[in-house]
Amino acid sequence: MRPGSAAPAIAPRSWAMLAVMVFGQASTTVVTATPAFLIPYLHADQGMSLASAGMLAGAPHLGLVLTLIAWGALTDRVGERRVLLVGLSLTTLAVVASMAAQGFVWLGVALVASGAMSACINNASGRLITGWFPAEKRGLAMGIRQTCQPVGMAIAALAVPALANAFGIVGALAFGGALTLISLLACAVIVVDPMIPAKALAQASSNPYRESSALARIHAVSVLLVIPQFVLSSFGLVWFVIGFGWSELAAGALVAGAQLIGAAGRIAAGVWSDRASSRLRPIRLIALACAALLVISAAFGWADWAIPAAVAYVLVSCVSVADNGLAFTAVAEIAGPRWSGRALGAQNTGQFLASGLLPPLIGAMIASLGMPATLALVALAPLLAAPVLPSEELAHATAKRTVKAVR
Incomplete structure (x- = not known):
């Protein structure tokens, strides 16, 4: 932006994209953070050792690390909207699989899968916001986007232990799955890939x-x-x-x-x-x-x-x-x-x-x-x-x- 020039107006649709991405990223943060906030319940009520509970807590992050670059490459190839719709759908299914999992091993596998699928939004949301906001406002937009992780962690910290005590592991896991499903529906209605000229x-x-x-x-x-x-x-x-x-x-x-x-x-x-x-x-x-x-x-x-x-x-x-x-x-x-x-x-x-x-x-x-x-x-x-x-x-x-x- 040249000195003295007016900042470009931001279309309401751009703010809608940002709002959906913040909600979606916060929702997937709840999914990946849930096992960590289940540790006290798993240890005290289920008799699981702290080492085993810690392994489950780290499982979603293992999935994230394994797939972040792959999701990014796919986003570069097919665009943000498709990646978000497919990835959030698979994340919801992976959460359902974790709710149905029997035994430590299968639960761990399902949690790795949920983390791996949730990684779809990490890169796609950044690309989407960069494309919809001009350079003069990207810092603000991306700063708002970056609040999604502490917000998601705070939501998980408040909700997961209470849900686990009331409804068990299944109820706690279902919370993140429900938020992800809502974010999937919001993406289907609102998200549009930014228009980048072919030239x-x-x-x-x-x-x-x-x-x-x-x-x-x-x-x-x-x-x-x-x-x-x-x-x-x-x-x-x-x-x-x-x-x-x-x-x-x-x-x-x-x-x-x-x-x-x-x-x-x-x-x-x-x-x-x-x-x-x-x-x-x-x-x-x-x-x-x-x-x-x-x-x-x-x-x-x-x-x-x-x-x-x-x-x-x-x-x-x-x-x-x-x-x-x-x-x-x-x-x-x-x-x-x-x-x-x-x-x-x-x-x-x-x-x-x-x-x-x-x-x-x-x-x-x-x-x-x-x-x-x-x-x-x-x-x-x-x-x-x-x-x-x-x-x-x-x-x-x-x-x-x-x-x-x-x-």
């Missing part, structure tokens, strides 16, 4: 990974920046309960509040990137701020100052997730309409793999060094991310060769 598609045929290292470097940066996100969200409760002697209720409220503020922070970061006409400069500043706040949090932890540590924890939790929508938007814009599905799939795959590999390592670090020292060491990840991020010039040059006239 633009012809000009956007080159492989962006061969053009430059820009996308690979953004993927690497996102993997580095997911490390503090994971540590803060997964071990914050433990830190304040064990490290500062807070009650589980108080610590849980702090963590939940930090997540909700972080969701708002994603939207604010998107607006910032739109006004700055840049996705990468804000990411670099966010990475440096995250590193600084992690060190400050560690210092308060060493000093045993609970309230300052809580304030720093909320701030760094908010900052640590602010880059998600920006990186996702940058990847889609640089990759272009023929490659964005696969590129977004690679982006998500790297983050999910990192999140899956981190728990034992971070747990061991906290056990041997304590939470403050772990936070200080984790600060190295965003510090390293800042120089790895590609320059604006490299990103723009790559985008020109792959995106060209797409608007």
